[in-house]
Amino acid sequence: MVFGRIQEVESSVGTKMQNRGGMVKDIHEQIKLDTHWAKRYYETQKKVLDDYEKDVNKERRIRRRDCKTCHYLRNGVAGQALTRFECRLCKASGTNPNTRVPKYCNKCSEKFDMCAKCGAEMD
Ligand SMILES: [Zn+2]
Ligand SMILES: [Zn+2]
Helix, strand or coil, rough: HHHHHHHHHCCCCCEEEEEEEECCCCCCHHHHHHHHHHHHHHHHHHHHHHHHHHHHHHHHHHHHCCCCCHHHHHCCCCCCCEEEEEEECCCEEEEEECCCCCCHHHHHHHHHCCCCCCCCCCC
């Protein structure tokens, strides 16, 4: 039974919960820690939405031909590797500094005032 095991470990007292994903040593400490991380997650998300709403990097964003969603919300996990891609409109080929390749080249993106990454209207 899991609960019994937790209490057993609990008696070995006061150890810091740094081993994420390991055994739970002190369930109360663990809850406190995970609550902290959950709040941090909320705050991070909130900041991201704030940035989005205020469009804090507008200049840089436009220069990179990102719509607000791509720039603020979709900019996670991309491998750092020069990747070749082909524009879906004019078929021009280009290179991208990471593995999340854009849909369109910058030229088409500028011409139609759309996001190079996803093709949404630029705002
Ligand atoms: Zn193009
Ligand atoms: Zn986009």
